[in-house]
Amino acid sequence: MFEFLNGNKNHFIGIDFGISSIKVVELSYKDQQAHLENYGVVDLDWISSTGQVTSSNASYEQKLNDALKSLVEKMNLKHGSQTFVSIPGFSGLITIIELPEMAQDELANAIQFEAHKYIPSSLDEVAMSWEIIEYVDAQAGSQGQTKDGGKKIKVLLVAAPKKDIEHYGRLVAGTNLQVSAIELETFSIERSLVGEDSGTFLIIDIGSHATNIILVEKGVVRVNRNIDAGGNEITIAISDSMKISRQRAEAFKCGEKDFLNTTESSFIVPVLELIVGESRRILSAYLEKNNNSKIDAMFLSGGTAKMKGIEQYFSRALGQPVTIGNPWRRITFDDNAKHLVENLGASFSVAIGLALRGLDEHKRK
Ligand SMILES: Nc1ncnc2c1ncn2[C@@H]1O[C@H](COP(=O)(O)OP(=O)(O)OP(=O)(O)O)[C@@H](O)[C@H]1O
Ligand SMILES: [Mg+2]
Structure with a gap:
């Protein structure tokens, strides 16, 4: 949706403006496969902790634009590559x-x-x-x-909303990139985690401030719900209940301790219970409407999917195996990038899905 213009090179860039970071990936079409050329992340926590995070806030927009400009320069992204940008699920x-x-x-x-x-x-x-x-x-x-x-x-x-599309378009202005299309991140996530796979899938993308739950059947998004909560609420819950700073709580959360599957973890359950509750409602409504259906797989995505024990937590809560989705499965990369890619994991689902949109269109030509 929302087409602008077409480039013709075989390099494709996806830009995901998340609340906690901007993630950029550059893919090329090499030997009939999607190949990782480059990626980059800019942390935005310094913006969200010091300013109001709204798309209508002019200084926030300027900061995002500056952050992207320096990242694009650092990554040495070339003019002419097709560029795709996402809009958060809750905007659409x-x-x-x-x-x-x-x-x-x-x-x-x-x-x-x-x-x-x-x-x-x-x-x-x-x-x-x-x-x-x-x-x-x-x-x-x-x-x-x-x-x-x-x-x-x-x-x-x-x-x-047109104003949101214009806002995300403006964020790329002043870089040497030209936006080919803007789409709702829900479609980007679906493309990188499911793509052409047939069957029915539930995807739960938990970011920093938002969670996007997507039910996909035969390659089509059938249900989409957004929750105004994410990993940030888990950090706040750990910080409040352990009486430690947000910074320490964040470090704890990202550490090796499994907060989710031990009895002492009850303080973070409210956030995740909200996500589980909505997922259950989506599943039961879908199964009721489609008598003989089953859900073939359930995936977690987003940065919070890296949390220790989260697969086990969701598998238990939803009564079916829930695994971490792998947006890299269709992408080839050099051996020395293997470790980095593992580290980025499913936090790149949106950026990769965006770049794959250009690549898929290129393949079909
Ligand atoms: N190892 C980890 N363990 C637990 N949580 C993690 C880990 N790594 C990152 N996170 C959390 O992931 C979240 C960031 O995820 P992501 O990058 O998907 O968010 P975003 O796209 O910037 O935000 P949003 O989608 O809400 O706009 C943060 O809350 C961060 O604390
Ligand atoms: Mg996100």
């Missing part, structure tokens, strides 16, 4: 609407009408895209038919 809307089958021009009007139900602001302020993801077979039973016996279609509707 992804939903599936069911409509009777109709002609394309009628459909556009019907979708506008439906969109009003989900979007309280004026539709002029929102960029929208949609695609038909399913024709429900009339033979499938009454569920697949309208009252008069006609067929139904399922439409994936995606929307994001």
Whole structure:
């Protein structure tokens, strides 16, 4: 969605503006595979601890822009590579609407009408895209038919405020990179962790201040929920309950101690319980609607997925194995990058998914 212009080189850059850091990855298409050329991270904790973190705050935007500029210079990223930027999941809307089958021009009007139900602001302020993801077979039973016996279609509707898209576009201004497209990070995460794999997957991306829960079926995002909490709340909980500074709590959290699977860890459960509770609701609603379905795999993603014991915690809470998603599985890299890549792990799901968007489009040409 939200296309701007097309470059034609075979280098692809993904930029993820997270609250705690900016992550950039550069991939190339080499020997018919995605290859890691370069990556970079700028820590933003100094901004979030000193200023108000909102996209409408001009000085925050300037700081982000400066931080990206110096990273782009350091990484020596070349002009002409296609660049993809994400918008946080909570900025946008992804939903599936069911409509009777109709002609394309009628459909556009019907979708506008439906969109009003989900979007309280004026539709002029929102960029929208949609695609038909399913024709429900009339033979499938009454569920697949309208009252008069006609067929139904399922439409994936995606929307994001234009002001947010413009904000993320502006963050790249002044670098030598040109933005090819901006997309909701939900799609980037889905692309790097699931891609072409068929089946049904639940992804839980836990960042620093936000959590994005995504249910993917047959390569399509079916459900998406965002929670206004993440690893930062775990740090605060450790700091408050152990009466230690935030800094020490952060170091503790990122250490070898398993806070999640011992009885003394009950103080951090509220944050994770919120995420588990929402995941359970999504799962049970999905399973109820799709009688014979099962979830083929569940993945954790984001920086908080590195927390010691988190797989075990979620596996127990959701009653099915939950593993850490691997956004690097389709990427080749030099041997000397192996250790670094392991360290970055699933915190690069968004950046990699963005760069893969360009690479996948390039492959199809
Ligand atoms: N080894 C670790 N153990 C536990 N938590 C970790 C570890 N490494 C990083 N984190 C946490 O991961 C979070 C950062 O994750 P990530 O980089 O995905 O966030 P972000 O994308 O910047 O934020 P958001 O998605 O909320 O905007 C921080 O809360 C950090 O404390
Ligand atoms: Mg993030």
